[in-house]
Amino acid sequence: MANRLSLVLLLCLFEPLVRCVSDRELSLLPKIHEMENPDECSKNNGVFCKITVMLSPFNGTNHSEAWRVIEETKEDYRYFPRDKLFHGRCFKKNQVDRLEENLKFSYDSKYRNDSLQANVKSFACFEKGRYILDDLDYWDMLFISIGVIYGVFIFLATVYTYLASKEKANFVIQVVTIFSLSTIWKELRKPIKNEDFQNLKSIQGIRTITIMLIISMHAYYGNMLTFLKNPEFMENIYINLVTRTVITIFTFLVQSFFLISAWLLSTQLNNILKRNGDLTFKDVFLMAFNRYFRLIPVVAVLEAALRSNLAYNMVSYINADMMKREVDICRYSWWKNFLFIQNIYEPDKICSSVTWYLAADYQLYLLTLGLYYLSHKMKINRNYLISVVVVITIAIQVTIVSQTDFQGFLRLIPRTANLEDMLMSIEFTISYIPPWCNSITYMMGIIFATIYCNHKNERLFHHTVKKILWLVCFLGLPVLAIFITSFQYDIRFLEMMVSIFARPVFAFGIGIGILGMAGKTGGLIRMILESEPLIFLANFCYCVYLFHYAIVFLRILQQEEMAELSVFYIATYTFKDYTFSFVLGALVYITVEHPLVQLQKLVFPQVSTKRPSLEESTKPNSEIIHSNST
Known part of the structure; x- marks a missing residue:
C-alpha cells in the first residue's frame, strides 16, 4: 500500500515529464506566426498590420480534433498558447479605412476546415517613415x-x-x-589593498558572470516576442528535463545580487560598529542619502534616452507599437524610478522593467539600516529582528499564493510568451519583484556577513570533509533549487513551498561558496572567480545591468523577418549582446557613474570612520556595494 501511494505521489509530482501532445497532433494546428515581407510592403507603398487572432470551436462545438489538441496545450505551461495567433500582413492604404470589416471577412472562414472559428482580437497598422x-x-x-x-x-x-x-x-x-x-x-x-575587498574578491567574479547570464536571459526570452518560423524549438527546450532545468536558472540570478548587496552593506555596518563603537542616526541617514544619489545619475540618463522620440528611429517601423509603450511609460511614470517604488506602485508600468531590482534593493537596503540601528540602540538581538522579518515575509507569501490562482514562482515559459502579458502577470508583479519576495535572501546576506566578520581570519572549511561539504553546498543547493522549480505543481501546497523557499536555498548555496572562498577555499573555482578580467569587468556591472536591456530590446525590435531559431543563431546574437552591452556599460560608467560618484564623495558628507571601508575607498573598484542584477 505504501509503495502504491509513493508511486501515485511521484507521478503527481513529475507528471509534466510526460509529453501529452505529439508532433503529429501539433501539425494539425494553424501556425502561430505568419508574416509577409514588411520591406516589400513599404516599397509597394502599403501599410503593414500586426494582427492578433483568437481561435475558438466553430459553432461552440468542442469535438474537433484540432480544438482538443489546443485545449491540451493550454493546460501545459511548456507550450505556446495555440489558441492565440500572430499574423503580419500587408494592406493597400485604401483598405485601411475598412480594415476591421475586411479582417472579419478574411478570417471568418479561414480555419473552417479544422472546425475552428477565428476572431480578430486586435490589430495595429504601421506605415514606414511615420516616426522621423x-x-x-x-x-x-x-x-x-x-x-x-x-x-x-x-x-x-x-x-x-x-x-x-x-x-x-x-x-x-x-x-x-x-x-x-x-x-x-x-x-x-590602481591595485586595491582593502582587506575586505581582497577577502571577498570572488564576489566580483560572481557579479560579472551573473550579469552575463542576465543578458543571456533577456536575449533568450526576447525570442518569444518575435515572429518565429519554428516556435517548436522553444517548446522542446521546456519539454526536455535537462534543458528546462538549465533555463530555469534565469529566474534565480538576481538572488545572487540581493545576497551580495546585503553581505557588503552588513560588512560595512559591522566595521563601523567595530571602529566607532556606535551607529548613530546621522550615520544611517548619510548612508541612505549617499546610496540614493549614487544610483540616480545613471537611472536619469537611461530614462532620458528611453523617453525620447529618437527611440522610434532605432527600431523597425513594424514594432513601433512596442516602442511606443516603453516611451509612454518613461514619459508618464518616470517619477516612480526616482522614488524607487516602481516595484510596488503600478508594477505593470515600469520604465525599463529591469529597474525593478533597484527599487527592491534600495527598499531592503533601508530595512537593513533600520534593523542595525534598532538592534544597536534598543539592545535587541539582531537575529530576533531578522527572524521577525523572515516570518512576516513567509506569512505574506503564503497569503498571496493561497488566496490567488496563479502560477506561483515566476518561470520564463512559452505560456507567457508576450512582453506585455509577462510584465503584467501576477507572477511578475506580486511573486517576483516586490521586496517581500526577496527579503529572506537579503536577511541571509546579513547572517553570512556577520559570520564572515566574526571569523575573518579563519579558514572555516580547511579540513577535507568540510571542503567536500562546502563544494556540495556551493554547487548542489543552487542546482537543487533550480531543478525543483523547473516543475509546476498542481498541489497548491507544493507550489507555495517552492515559491517561498526555492530562492533562499539557491542563495544559501551561493553564500556558502563566497564564505568558503573568503577563507581561501575553492581551488580552481576560486581562481576563476578572482581572475583579473572578471574583477575588471565587475566595475561596469551596474551600468551594464541598466543598459543591456535596451541593447537586447532594440535588437529584437529591429527584426523585420521571421526568425529561425537554432543553437548557433542563439549563440551568435547572445555574443553580440554581451559585446555591445559591456561596451555601452563601460562608456556610461566612465563618463557618468564614476565621475559623479567621486563628485558626490567630494561634495556630500560621508560616514566618519577611522579607516576606509568597502564603500568609502576612493578606488572605484572597491565600490562593490552596487545595485546590480536581472
Whole structure:
C-alpha cells in the first residue's frame, strides 16, 4: 500500500515529464506566426498590420480534433498558447479605412476546415517613415544639449589634466580632475589593498558572470516576442528535463545580487560598529542619502534616452507599437524610478522593467539600516529582528499564493510568451519583484556577513570533509533549487513551498561558496572567480545591468523577418549582446557613474570612520556595494 501511494505521489509530482501532445497532433494546428515581407510592403507603398487572432470551436462545438489538441496545450505551461495567433500582413492604404470589416471577412472562414472559428482580437497598422527626427520635442533637445555640453566638459577636463603641472589642487581643480578620462583610467587600474575587498574578491567574479547570464536571459526570452518560423524549438527546450532545468536558472540570478548587496552593506555596518563603537542616526541617514544619489545619475540618463522620440528611429517601423509603450511609460511614470517604488506602485508600468531590482534593493537596503540601528540602540538581538522579518515575509507569501490562482514562482515559459502579458502577470508583479519576495535572501546576506566578520581570519572549511561539504553546498543547493522549480505543481501546497523557499536555498548555496572562498577555499573555482578580467569587468556591472536591456530590446525590435531559431543563431546574437552591452556599460560608467560618484564623495558628507571601508575607498573598484542584477 505504501509503495502504491509513493508511486501515485511521484507521478503527481513529475507528471509534466510526460509529453501529452505529439508532433503529429501539433501539425494539425494553424501556425502561430505568419508574416509577409514588411520591406516589400513599404516599397509597394502599403501599410503593414500586426494582427492578433483568437481561435475558438466553430459553432461552440468542442469535438474537433484540432480544438482538443489546443485545449491540451493550454493546460501545459511548456507550450505556446495555440489558441492565440500572430499574423503580419500587408494592406493597400485604401483598405485601411475598412480594415476591421475586411479582417472579419478574411478570417471568418479561414480555419473552417479544422472546425475552428477565428476572431480578430486586435490589430495595429504601421506605415514606414511615420516616426522621423523632426519629432524631437523640447525635452529631447534639452537632453541632447546637456549631453553635448557634458561631453565637451569631459574632453576639456581630460586635456587639462594631461597638460597641467602637478601643483596642489584647489576645489575647482579637484572637480575638473574627477571628470578626466585619464584620471578615471588610472584609478581603474590602481591595485586595491582593502582587506575586505581582497577577502571577498570572488564576489566580483560572481557579479560579472551573473550579469552575463542576465543578458543571456533577456536575449533568450526576447525570442518569444518575435515572429518565429519554428516556435517548436522553444517548446522542446521546456519539454526536455535537462534543458528546462538549465533555463530555469534565469529566474534565480538576481538572488545572487540581493545576497551580495546585503553581505557588503552588513560588512560595512559591522566595521563601523567595530571602529566607532556606535551607529548613530546621522550615520544611517548619510548612508541612505549617499546610496540614493549614487544610483540616480545613471537611472536619469537611461530614462532620458528611453523617453525620447529618437527611440522610434532605432527600431523597425513594424514594432513601433512596442516602442511606443516603453516611451509612454518613461514619459508618464518616470517619477516612480526616482522614488524607487516602481516595484510596488503600478508594477505593470515600469520604465525599463529591469529597474525593478533597484527599487527592491534600495527598499531592503533601508530595512537593513533600520534593523542595525534598532538592534544597536534598543539592545535587541539582531537575529530576533531578522527572524521577525523572515516570518512576516513567509506569512505574506503564503497569503498571496493561497488566496490567488496563479502560477506561483515566476518561470520564463512559452505560456507567457508576450512582453506585455509577462510584465503584467501576477507572477511578475506580486511573486517576483516586490521586496517581500526577496527579503529572506537579503536577511541571509546579513547572517553570512556577520559570520564572515566574526571569523575573518579563519579558514572555516580547511579540513577535507568540510571542503567536500562546502563544494556540495556551493554547487548542489543552487542546482537543487533550480531543478525543483523547473516543475509546476498542481498541489497548491507544493507550489507555495517552492515559491517561498526555492530562492533562499539557491542563495544559501551561493553564500556558502563566497564564505568558503573568503577563507581561501575553492581551488580552481576560486581562481576563476578572482581572475583579473572578471574583477575588471565587475566595475561596469551596474551600468551594464541598466543598459543591456535596451541593447537586447532594440535588437529584437529591429527584426523585420521571421526568425529561425537554432543553437548557433542563439549563440551568435547572445555574443553580440554581451559585446555591445559591456561596451555601452563601460562608456556610461566612465563618463557618468564614476565621475559623479567621486563628485558626490567630494561634495556630500560621508560616514566618519577611522579607516576606509568597502564603500568609502576612493578606488572605484572597491565600490562593490552596487545595485546590480536581472
